[in-house]
Amino acid sequence: MARLIIEEALTKSELCIRQGKEVEARQILLLILQHYPKNEEAHSRLLSLDSQKKVELRSDLQAKFTEAASLYERDLFEEFLVASHELRIQFPKTPLLWKLVGEAALKTKNFESAEQAYRKLVELEPGQAENYNNLGSVLIDLQKTDEALKYLRKALSINPAFFEAASNLGNALSIVGETTEALEICKNALRMEPTELDRLNILGNLFITLNSPNEALKAFKKVVSADPNNAFAHHGLGLAYKDGGNTQEAIRSLERSISLNPNNCSNSHYALSSMKKYSSDDPQIGQMIRMLEFPEADQRKRHLIYFSLGRVFRQLGEWEKSFNFFLKGNKLRKDELRYDSEQDIILFNRLKAQSPKIRKFALNPKPNEITQLPIFVIGMPRSGTTLVEQILSSHSLVFGAGELNLVARLAENLSVGDVVPSQKKLQAFRNEYLEKIAGLGDGVQFVVDKMPQNFLHVCSILSAMPEAKIIYVKRDAAATCWSNFTLNFPGGLGYSYDLQDVVLYYRLHLDLMSFWRKLFPKQIYLVDYELLTAHPEKHIKKLISYLELDWQDACLTPETNNRVVRTASQRQVKRKIYTGSSRSWKAYARFLNGIFDDLE
Template structure:
C-alpha cells in the first residue's frame, strides 16, 4: 500500500506488528484510525478484516474483505480470506468467480492427497508439495493446515502455518486440533487446552492425552469413560493403565482390539502404563495375555526385563533365550541378557551374539544394541582391548540416531537457574508431604542411595518416577509467559503426590528422578516438604559407565559422545551446585566414593538430612526385597562395595576426549 505521508505508513506497519504479536485489539484500533483518513484503502481494510476474524466478528470481517476486494480485485489473499468466511451458495459463487479470474483459493480438494499421505505415513514424500501449495496460496486455510499437519507428522515446528490457518478460520475443529497438537509439542499445555472442545471430532482423545501428559490420568478417564467418539477405546485403555486400573484397562484394550487396534502393540503400551503406575502385576498380566498367542522377540524381552527388575534372573534368562530363538537379530534381547549376568566365553548366547554381529542385514538399532552387549561380554571376559572397539561403534550408531546439542542444554540450564528468584517468591501452598528426591548423573550411584533409603521401614521407593516433570508443565508454562502462579505450583505438587503414592504407596516417598537436579527450586515450590539428595561420583568413572550403557530412546543423548559427555557433566555439576548453594539446608550432597569406602557415617548423615531415624537395615540394602527398575538392577542387589572406584584408569587412553572435555568451564549467566 502506498500512503501519502510517512506517518500513515508507520501506523500501518505498527498495526501489522501488533497483530503478529497477538495484540489484536490494538492492531484493530490502528487500522480503524487509518481508515478514517484513508477510507476504503484495500490493505488496511484487509488487515482490519483479519483482526475482526480473530475477534469473532465474521460479519464485520466479510464486509471489510468485500470492500477491500473492490479496491484490489486481483489480490489473492483477499479472495482467500473472504472465501474462508462464506458458506453455502455464496461460497460456491465466489469459487466460480475466482476460477474465472484465475485466482487460486487453496480449496480442500487440493490438499486431500496431502492429508491422505499423512495418514499413510508418507508425510516426507508430500512435504515439498505442501510447501509449494502454501506459498502459492498465502492466506488460504487448507494449504496452511496441510503444511502444518505435514510438519507435525515429521516432528517439525508447525505453529507458524497452523496459527495462520486459525487466523483465517478460528473455529474450524480440525485447525484447532492441529494447532493444539503443535502447542503440546512445545509444552504449551495451557494454550492447547484452551483450543480443545471435548465434543468436537478428535478433540476428546487429544484432551485426554494432554491430561495424561501433565499427570492427570483421572481427568482423562472421566472424560472418555462414557464417550462414543472414534478412537476412544485405545486412549481410555492407556488412561486407565496410567491410573493403575489393570482390569478396566485390559477390558478397554479388548474393546479397542475388537474395533481394529493391533493387540500386541496396544497391550504392550498398556503394560508400560501399568508399570509406570506401579501395577507391575497388571503389566505382567497384559504381556502374558499377548504372549499366550503371539510370542514375539520384543514382547518376550519386555517380559524378561520385568523379571529382571523383580530379581528373577532364571525366568528372565529363559525368556531372553526364547526371544533370541524367535529373532536372532533382536539386539535388545542380547543387551538385556548381558546386563543381567556375567557372560562367559563358553556361554551359548555369546556364540549367538557373535554370529548376529556378522550379519550384513542388521537394522541400525539392533546393531547398536548388539555392540553394547558385546562390549559387556568383553568386559566380563577381561578382553579389555575389545571393550572400546564395540563401545565406539555402539555409541556412534546411537549418536547418529539421536543428535545432541550442548548449546540447547546450556540455554535450558540458564533459563532454569534464572527462575530462582521467581520460584523463591512463590507462596508455599503445596502439600507438605515428606518426599525424598535422589538425583545426580545417571550411573553416579543414585540407585545405590535410593536402595539404602528404601531399606528403611518408613520409606517407600518408587524408582525413577516421571510424574514431577509432567505435573510441573502448566506451572512452567506460566513461568515462561511471565507469571509464576502459586496455585499452579501447588496443583503440580498435589498431582505429583497422587501419582507417586499410587506407585510407591504410603510412607516417605523416595523418588529417583534424575532430572530433579535442574529444577530443585521449582520442586520445592511445588512440594515444600521435600528434601533433595544429590549424589556425586568421580566424573571419569561416571563417564565410563555412561558410555558403557544405552538409555531409553531420546534420553541422555550426550552420553554417546565422549566430548559432549564431558561438557555435559560439568554443566550438570554447575547447575546442581547453584541449587545446592541456594538451598543448603534442603539439598544434601553425598559422595559415592565416601559412601562405598565407609558406609555407616555417610548413611547416618544421609538419614539425618532427610529426617529419618537411624535404622541398621540401611547398612545392608541388598537384603531388601523390592523391584529395581533401572540399569543398575543387578549391582543394587550386591553388598555396598568399592569395586567400581577408579575403573576409568584401565581405559585412560580411550577416555582422553572425555578427560579433555572435563576441563570445560560452564558459565550459567544469561549472556555468558
C-alpha cells in the same frame, strides 16, 4: 434498455456461449437482469450456465477423488495427502475423507495433519468414541499429553469397554506422572479380556513402565497363550521377569524372543547383556556381530547391538574390543540425536540467571502443612542415587517412588524463565506436585523422588517447598562420566554419547550444584558415594538422622528391599553394599587419552 436491444443482447450471449466465452455471456446476462430483473430468458440462460459449471466441477472433483482413493489403496500415503488437499476444501464435512487423511497422516508420521483430521472428525461425529481416542493418541505423539487426557477420557465415557482408549489413557497418565490412576486404568483394561494381541503387548509394556511386573506378566502370558511364537511378548516376559527378580526366567524368555526374531532383536540382546554370563564361544556373540554385517537387520537399533557387545567383551575382559564397541554405539546415537553441547551451556546459564527472580517470590508455608514430605535425591545419573533411594525406602516410613517426571513437567518453564515467576505460579507448582504424590506408599511420612536431573530445578523446588529434603549424591567424577558413556539411556541423554560432552556436562553440573549450595547452604545434604560404600553404617545413620527419623536396622541391608527397581542400577542394588565400582573405568584408561585427568 429497449426491446430490440434486449433481443440483440440475448442473441450475443447465446453466441458467446457457443464460442465458449462463458464469462462474457454471464456479464451480458447479468446486465440484462440489472435493467429487467424479471426477464425469464436471461434467468434461464444464466441458470443453465451455472448448472453446467457445477456438473463440470463435480465431474472434476469426482475424478480427483477417484485418483486420491487409488493412491491410498496403493499405500502411497504421502501422495494421497497432497492429492486430497483440494478435496478437503471442497468437501469439509465428509467424515470418510477425513478418516482417510488421518490414517494416511499417521502412516507417514505427519502428526500435525493427523491432529487436524481427527479434530475435524470430533467436530463432525461427536458421538464416536474412536475419533476421541485417535485424537488423544496423536496428541500424545505431539507431546500435548495434558490435552490428550481430556479426549481419551471422553472416549471412555462414550464407550467404557474401549480397550484401546483405556490403554492410551493409561499411557498418557503415566507420562504426566499420574502413576496411581494409570495403574488402575491399565488393570481395568486388562480385565476387559482384550483379544488384540498388539494392544496387549503395549499394555504389558506399560505395566513395566509403571513398575508392575506381575501385571505385565499377566498381559504377556495372554499373548503367548494365543500366539506362542510372538517374539515381542517373549521379550516383554523377559523384562517383567527381570524386574520381578527372576533372572533365570528372564534370560530364558529373552533368548526365546531372539530365536523367534533373529534379525529384529536388538532390544532383547541389550536387555540380556545386563544379566547373562557369557563365554567366549557363546553363539549369541557371533549372532550380534553378524547383525552388524547385514544392514537390513534392525537398522534403526544397531547402536543397541554395539552397546550389548561392549558389555559382553567387558565381561570377558577384552577391554579394547569393549571400548571400540561402546565408541561405535555412542557415535551412532549421537548422530541420531544431533546433540549440541551449546544448548546445555545456555540452559545452565539461564537456570542461574532466573534463580534470583524466583527467590523473590519464595513461599513461606505454615509449619507441618505437608503430611507427606518429599525427599528429592538428585545428582548426575549413575552417581549412586538408586542406592540412596533403596536405603531410604528400606525404612518403614519412607516410600521410594522412583524417577518421577513431575518436577520437570510442572516447573521447567518457571526454572528456565519461559514464564514470569510469581507467588501464584510457585503455589500452583507446590499444590500440584504435592497432590500428585499424595497417598503414595499408603500415606507414609516421606516420599522419595529419585529423578537425578531434578538438580536442575533446585531453586524452583525449594522456593515452592522449603520443607522438602534435598539429598545430593556425588560420586567419583571419572567413574560417573564413564558409566554415563557406557549406558544407552531410555529416551536418550544427549550429552552422554560423547566423552568430551560427558566431561563438559559433568563440569556444568558441578558448577550449578556449587551455585545452589551457596544459595541454599543449609537445605542440601551431600552424600559422598565412595564414603557411603566404604563406611555404610556410619553414613547411613547420619542420613537417617538428617531426616529426623528413628533408626531401623533394615536401612543397613537395602539389598533385601523387595521394591521394584527399573534403573540401570537394578542388579547392583540387589547386592550387599560393596566398594570398588568407582575404579572399574580404569581398565579402559589407556584408550581415553587422559580425558578424565583434570576432573575434580
